[in-house]
Amino acid sequence: MVLCPVIGKLLHKRVVLASASPRRQEILSNAGLRFEVVPSKFKEKLDKASFATPYGYAMETAKQKALEVASRMHQKDLRTPDMVIGADTIVTVGGLILEKPVDKQDAYRMLSRLSGKEHSVFTGVAIVHCSSKDRQLHTRVSEFYEETTVKFSELSEELLWEYIHSGEPMDKAGGYGIQALGGMLVESVHGDFLNVVGFPLNHFCKQLVELYYPPRPEDLRQPVQHDSIPAVDTFEDLSDVDGGGSEPAQRETGSCDEKAEAGVAGQATAEAECHRTRATLPPFPTRLLELLDGFKLSKALLTACKLKVFDWLKDEAPQKAADIASKVDASACGMERLLDVCAAMGLLEKTEQGYSNTETANLYLASDSEYSLHGFMLQNNDIIWNLFTHLEFAIREGRNQHHRVLGKKVDDLFQDAYYRSPETQLRFMQAMHGVAKLTARQVATAFDLSRFSSACDVGGCTGALARELAREYPGLQVTVFDLPDVVELAVHFQPAGPQAAQIHFAAGDFFRDPLPSAELYVLCRILHDWSDDKVHKLLSKVAESCKPGAGLLLVETLLDEKKREAQGSLIQSLNMLVQTEGRERSRGEYQCLLELHGFHQVQVVHLEGVLDAMLATRVAP
Ligand SMILES: O=c1[nH]cc([C@@H]2O[C@H](COP(=O)(O)OP(=O)(O)OP(=O)(O)O)[C@@H](O)[C@H]2O)c(=O)[nH]1
DSSP states (O other): OOOSHHTTTTTTEEEEOOOOOOOHHHHHTTTOOOOOOOOOOOOOOOGGGGOSSSSHHHHHHHHHHHHHHHHHHHHHOOSSEEEEEEEEEEEEEEEEEOSSSSSSSHHHHHHHTTTTTTEEEEEEEEEEEEEEEEEEEEEEEEEEEEEEEEEEEOOOOOHHHHHHHGGGGGGGGGGOOOOTGGGGGGEEEEOHHHHHHTTOHHHHHHOOOOOOHOOOOOHSSOOOOSSSSOOOGGHHHHHHHTOOOTTSSSSSOSSSHHHHHOOOOHHHHHHHHHHHHHHOOOOOOOHHHHHHHHHHHHHHHHHHHHHHHHTTTSSSBBBBBBHHHHHHHHHHHHHHHHHHHHHTTTTTETTTTTEOOOOOIIIIIIISTTTTOOOHHHHHHIIHHHHHHHHHHHHHTTOHHHHHHHOOSSSSIEEEEEEEHHHHHHHHHHHHHHHHHHHHHHHHSOOOOOOOEEEEETTTTTTHHHHHHHOOOOOOEEEEOOOHHHHHGGGGGGGOGGGGGGEEEEEEETTTOOOOOSSEEESSSGGGOOOOHHHHHHHHHHHHOOOOOOEEEEEEBBOTSSSSSSSSHHHHHHHHHSSOOOOBBHHHHHHHHHHHEEEEEEEEEOOOOOOOEEEEEOOOO
């Protein structure tokens, strides 16, 4: 149901939200708007001093975000969007503009400024109407802002730091999220709550009404009420105002109006029919079709990685599809289509000169980049993709599908499947290494671990996390404990450097062999591979190896307790079903498991991406 009829006006339009903010996406989709999400690449670096007001700055930033997306989509897509929405939220206090904190110290500075005081939250919104004529993009921008005042309680240092360590402030204007933990800091709010969260929905709807239902000349003679959003039962009245058009501020010239021109009697019938059609037509299922296409996009990305397209284009002048095709022994026509899709996905730039890598491709998709995910892409292409083709069986049988892919029984997940040959083992390790390198720094710095002098990374694979732990804590000795075959290959992943002396590898099976002794045990993305029985077995081994006061650092992706919201974690759990013996668990489930094995004082920090880190302390049995 669309409560605000003006939202219904957009159902058949290609509407794009130029924002990476999950809050904005949620607010607008809850309102019944159908849209695509294309995050803006506009760098929020306008000179604040050149704006007379803070909201002027927010509106201009919002406009630039939306225009960047509009012009990028116009260049890359066959279809120009009809409308692009951009938004920018800022906090102002004592004449200062606060945006998102760059690090924890910055968050601390912001929150201590807000403590005990009233501040304003401004969200600037730009609605960019786009059209294409002679291959040129034409835009019409309408913009507005909304202000809400928020008063914070006095915040103690302890509360402040606890909040900062929760990780919540980092992607939020002013360093807090009023809709979540940050709500506890707030004493009062004056104005639109959703404006603080990132999108002033009420004002947005009013703006759309102004755009789509401009007052008739006769209305202008009377006071016009634009501060109310017409409700559902006024839909027919509204349609009368503008002929039911779906273009802002102009009459529709579509087939319905043509029918209406056939005379007065004919007009009445045609209009009635036209209204009926509009009323009964269900919303166009854009999101559904995008979901459907998701697997094709993934496969295009994986295929481009497999063919090393991003390696051929790294640091090179733009190249034509035919040149790349000849290098990888592919057809020119096939390659051109693949490269066009990669460009539409934002992985390549396409110009008259040819194709070149975007920054994303250079950073993560070229195989020799420092933070390359190329190995992870190949693992997905060669192994996980095949497992997922048997998803239906996985759901019916409630177990992984290696036996189907390999055509034989798999008793030991690692020895029989992932490490069944040196080649598959190396690919698995490369995949894990890429992912671990990206996340290791965040894991190592999630908590202050300086009280520990020794750590054991159980199932630590190539030692990528061990390296970051050693870098962060120069007094820490880290043992990476993994299967003998893994330890043998791990040396190839260890770059020389000052940390090398702090890292040692020990070979063994963590279910069968004694664990190396340590003050801190680390289980990073290990428990999610295993059934509850095996998790208990491993945790009791860790607990036995710990003295009171020892720590356990657990890193997993946490499901929300009701298993409704965390889409990234939910898909990971399905992934675990298809691939492993385990599943993802919620914070409550991990807390129970930890407490059962004598680990208490559990602290949790959400990391960027889907991972969460938990630190618990072993108490005396
Ligand atoms: O109480 C809350 N206050 C603010 C937020 C979120 O903060 C950010 C504001 O940042 P910005 O407007 O620059 O938007 P981005 O997240 O960078 O996304 P864009 O791609 O649109 O630039 C915004 O996400 C708010 O939702 C909050 O959650 N709670």
